[in-house]
Amino acid sequence: MPIFAIQLMHSVESCPLYNADNKKKLKQLSSKKEELKVKYQINILTExxxxxxxxxxxxxxxxxxxxxxxxxxxxxxxxxxxxEVREVEFVDKVIKTL
Incomplete structure (x- = not known):
């Protein structure tokens, strides 16, 4: 399966650590993480x-x-x-093709 590197960046004002509305919404949506990983066939390698x-x-x-x-x-x-979403490869895999 393809590998993707994703970077997510937000302002201090929208950060769930400081913004009560975003904290509440994120907690609600994040509670479905496991279900959504199965639905979209996502395997998180690191976060x-x-x-x-x-x-x-x-x-x-x-x-x-x-x-x-x-x-x-x-x-x-x-x-x-x-x-920002980028499709990437493991460096070891690329080196083997050299």
Whole structure:
């Protein structure tokens, strides 16, 4: 399955740590994460956050870009983040082709 690297960035004002409305909405939507991963055939390899920069990085496997986009919308990340999605490969895999 293709691998995608996703960066999500938001303002301090929209951050769920400080914005009560976004915190409530994100908690509601995020409670469906496991169900949505199955629905869209998503396998999250890692998901990390830099709280000071309001930056979330996710690396996941998915059948395609549409599945990634639908997952990010349904899980609640899209409503408060600027999102960049890139299809990537593991470096070890690329090195083996040299």
């Amino acid at each position: 990390v956050v830099n709280k000071l920069e309001h930056l979330i990085t996710i690396v996941l496997e998915a059948p395609g870009y549409n599945a990634v986009e639908s997952y990010l919308n349904d899980v609640g990340y899209a409503f408060y983040n600027k999102i």
